[in-house]
Amino acid sequence: MSRNAILGAIRRGLKRGELPQDQQEMLRDRMARHPRHLIPARSRLPHGEQVALFIARLEAEFGTLERVPDASQVPQAVADYLAGQNLPPRLAMAPHPELQALPWSSLPLLSVEARRAEGTDMVSVQHGYAGIAETGTLMLPSAPERPTTLNLLAETAIVVLRAADVVGAYEEAWDRLRGAGPMPRNVMLVTGPSRSADIEQTLELGAHGPRRLHVILVDEPGPPP
Amino acid sequence: MYITSPQFKENAARALADARLQKALSRTGSHAKRARAVAALPEFERLRDTGRDIKNHTLANLDFYLEAYAEKVEAAGGHVHWCGTADEARAAVLEICRKAGARTVTKGKSMISEELGINDHLEANGIRPVETDLGEYILQLRREPPSHIIGPAFHLNREDWEESFRRSHTDLPADRVFHERRDILAEARTRLREAFLAADVGITGANFLIAETGSSVIVTNEGNGDLTQTLPRVHVVLASIEKVVPTLEDCTSLLRLLARSATGQDFSVYTTFSTGARRPADLDGPEEYHVVLVDNGRSAMVGTEFQDMLRCIRCAACMNHCPVYGVTGGHAYGWVYPGPMGSVLTPSLVGVDKAAHLPNASSFCGRCESVCPVRIPLPKMMRHWREREFERHLTPLPQRRALGLWGWLARRPGAYRLAARLGMGALGLLGRGRGAFTWMPGAAGWTRGRDLPAPEPGGTFMDRYARQRRGAGE
Numbered sequence: 004m005s006r007n008a009i010l011g012a013i014r015r016g017l018k019r020g021e022l023p024q025d026q027q028e029m030l031r032d033r034m035a036r037h038p039r040h041l042i043p044a045r046s047r048l049p050h051g052e053q054v055a056l057f058i059a060r061l062e063a064e065f066g067t068l069e070r071v072p073d074a075s076q077v078p079q080a081v082a083d084y085l086a087g088q089n090l091p092p093r094l095a096m097a098p099h100p101e102l103q104a105l106p107w108s109s110l111p112l113l114s115v116e117a118r119r120a121e122g123t124d125m126v127s128v129q130h131g132y133a134g135i136a137e138t139g140t141l142m143l144p145s146a147p148e149r150p151t152t153l154n155l156l157a158e159t160a161i162v163v164l165r166a167a168d169v170v171g172a173y174e175e176a177w178d179r180l181r182g183a184g185p186m187p188r189n190v191m192l193v194t195g196p197s198r199s200a201d202i203e204q205t206l207e208l209g210a211h212g213p214r215r216l217h218v219i220l221v222d223e224p225g226p227p228p
Numbered sequence: 229m230y231i232t233s234p235q236f237k238e239n240a241a242r243a244l245a246d247a248r249l250q251k252a253l254s255r256t257g258s259h260a261k262r263a264r265a266v267a268a269l270p271e272f273e274r275l276r277d278t279g280r281d282i283k284n285h286t287l288a289n290l291d292f293y294l295e296a297y298a299e300k301v302e303a304a305g306g307h308v309h310w311c312g313t314a315d316e317a318r319a320a321v322l323e324i325c326r327k328a329g330a331r332t333v334t335k336g337k338s339m340i341s342e343e344l345g346i347n348d349h350l351e352a353n354g355i356r357p358v359e360t361d362l363g364e365y366i367l368q369l370r371r372e373p374p375s376h377i378i379g380p381a382f383h384l385n386r387e388d389w390e391e392s393f394r395r396s397h398t399d400l401p402a403d404r405v406f407h408e409r410r411d412i413l414a415e416a417r418t419r420l421r422e423a424f425l426a427a428d429v430g431i432t433g434a435n436f437l438i439a440e441t442g443s444s445v446i447v448t449n450e451g452n453g454d455l456t457q458t459l460p461r462v463h464v465v466l467a468s469i470e471k472v473v474p475t476l477e478d479c480t481s482l483l484r485l486l487a488r489s490a491t492g493q494d495f496s497v498y499t500t501f502s503t504g505a506r507r508p509a510d511l512d513g514p515e516e517y518h519v520v521l522v523d524n525g526r527s528a529m530v531g532t533e534f535q536d537m538l539r540c541i542r543c544a545a546c547m548n549h550c551p552v553y554g555v556t557g558g559h560a561y562g563w564v565y566p567g568p569m570g571s572v573l574t575p576s577l578v579g580v581d582k583a584a585h586l587p588n589a590s591s592f593c594g595r596c597e598s599v600c601p602v603r604i605p606l607p608k609m610m611r612h613w614r615e616r617e618f619e620r621h622l623t624p625l626p627q628r629r630a631l632g633l634w635g636w637l638a639r640r641p642g643a644y645r646l647a648a649r650l651g652m653g654a655l656g657l658l659g660r661g662r663g664a665f666t667w668m669p670g671a672a673g674w675t676r677g678r679d680l681p682a683p684e685p686g687g688t689f690m691d692r693y694a695r696q697r698r699g700a701g702e
């Protein structure tokens with residue numbers, strides 16, 4: 004069987020048999036402890052400055068961002084953004100309780116459907132799990148309330164993120180995710196809108212994924228309404 | 229894929245004479261981009277050590293981590309297909325596609341897929357593979373292999389794109405105008421959206437496999453890989469055995485090196501970790517998740533002087549900085565992996581008898597090693613291949629004779645110095661007043677591309693060295 008043949012060839016190359024139990028134990032322990040390596044100093048900052056770094060890095064990667072003082076203002080910020088970009092007032096939104104609790108009904112002209120995205124959607128609203136200041140990266144783990152297609156199919160992707168969920172380095176976001184349960188099926192780390200440089204090495208935005216990535220950063224500390 | 233590495237010399241000569249290719253190759257910018265990204269991260273050099281150490285630790289325990297990884301994949305509801313050879317891997321992919329009743333298969337960019345020749349095999353069996361990375365898409369239309377491991381269409385110009393699209397998308401008005409590059413992109417996006425939504429199976433590669441979680445990781449800027457693995461009912465991951473790393477932290481440290489070395493970005497746009505199939509209550513994602521885990525010659529590198537090559541994270545920095553790649557382009561190398569990493573890997577995977585020219589296609593300037601994020605000693609390994617080539621009598625006779633003569637001289641310091649003094653004296657006399665030779669009998673091929681500086685008066689290095697030591701009173 005190929006499995007044994009491959010493992011056997013590796014062991015022959017390493018000039019040993021299967022690892023002795025105690026060494027296997029050590030390696031299992033290393034995986035369980037998952038030690039961190041060198042973390043760049045860039046993100047070792049007080050939280051307020053991490054948020055500022057997150058914003059600066061996101062904008063350097065062609066993302067846009069608006070800061071709102073509390074969650075109740077998210078629907079209006081979304082509506083204003085769509086109007087400003089000449090986009091239709093229709094969106095597919097993650098069926099996440101934090102997003103569904105927002106006062107969308109105060110905007111009767113905005114049509115909001117809580118579901119996964121389809122190929123015809125122009126605008127999606129996703130729930131941001133964490134922001135990583137080091138490179139202005141969003142962490143978007145899949146879950147029934149956070150479908151992956153919302154990160155990908157619409158030309159305009161909006162992500163609602165609480166400022167309190169901005170961390171410094173990727174490692175901190177991994178630890179949060181580990182604390183929340185088993186590894187989700189899909190974890191996307193998203194840094195800016197989709198792009199390609201395949202034509203003459205010249206950067207163009209909007210390859211297969213969203214052409215625009217807009218983050219609404221909610222300052223309100225603690226759980227939203 | 230058909231191998232033309234034995235004709236490297238002819239390939240290179242053709243490349244040098246190809247004006248369109250030279251135009252494309254002249255578009256460099258990758259050095260400056262990498263340099264900027266590296267300069268902005270003061271810890272970069274230390275991270276390179278970390279990256280090397282993580283990979284070395286993994287390779288020293290590769291059997292253990294592969295088994296740990298496979299166990300986790302299966303625990304998450306995925307399937308692992310262990311494949312020793314390219315044949316086995318092709319058969320495994322075909323069987324998964326057949327079981328899924330697939331007619332259309334979308335594909336994310338994957339070098340291992342090129343190595344295995346997956347597309348031809350699917351097509352021969354009545355399944356339509358559609359490459360979705362923009363660069364790979366146009367190469368599929370043109371039926372060309374990639375010329376670069378991260379920018380597969382590096383060798384093409386805008387005219388080539390327009391021509392190919394007009395020729396292939398015949399349902400669109402023939403007189404449509406591509407005002408900007410963006411118009412080309414938009415046409416491809418629309419085309420490929422149809423394929424994404426029609427596909428039954430999506431095949432991606434993997435930049436990393438994580439033993440701790442059983443995840444496969446892809447890194448892209450376009451988002452095509454994500455659509456490939458999210459929309460179809462079945463997701464197949466093609467990955468070679470050396471892609472495994474122990475933990476998310478290990479992977480993260482390598483990711484800090486990858487994008488900076490590859491494109492000069494701090495981080496790629498999409499770095500995605502996939503673990504198993506759709507979970508209950510999920511609204512999207514594939515219902516089946518398969519990993520085709522491929523050896524195809526790699527386990528035989530473990531424990532040899534080529535083991536370090538298995539650290540490679542396929543960033544392409546070595547080819548971006550290679551003076552030979554910079555003038556020949558990737559196709560001249562004649563197989564899947566071009567540039568310095570290909571010159572080391574190709575002989576390992578297809579045999580030095582077919583690829584002996586590649587380790588010789590180097591000026592040994594050392595730039596590749598100086599930028600490699602995991603510090604692979606590429607020039608040293610090319611030298612190992614040259615030694616093996618010589619041992620196996622694959623080196624042409626005139627070259628063997630010249631090497632033999634040089635070896636004889638090198639072992640006799642007195643004769644060597646005399647010969648050096650004579651040669652230098654003659655060249656110095658001939659070259660007096662002109663500074664450099666632009667032509668040299670017997671070396672016209674060499675001087676066509678560069679000048680040979682004429683030796684300056686003052687004697688050989690050893691003569692000067694001896695004089696200076698005497699002068700210093702020792």
Ligand code: SF4
Nearest residue numbers: 540541543544546600
């Ligand atoms: S050999 Fe080093 S520089 Fe070249 S592709 Fe591999 S990791 Fe990158």
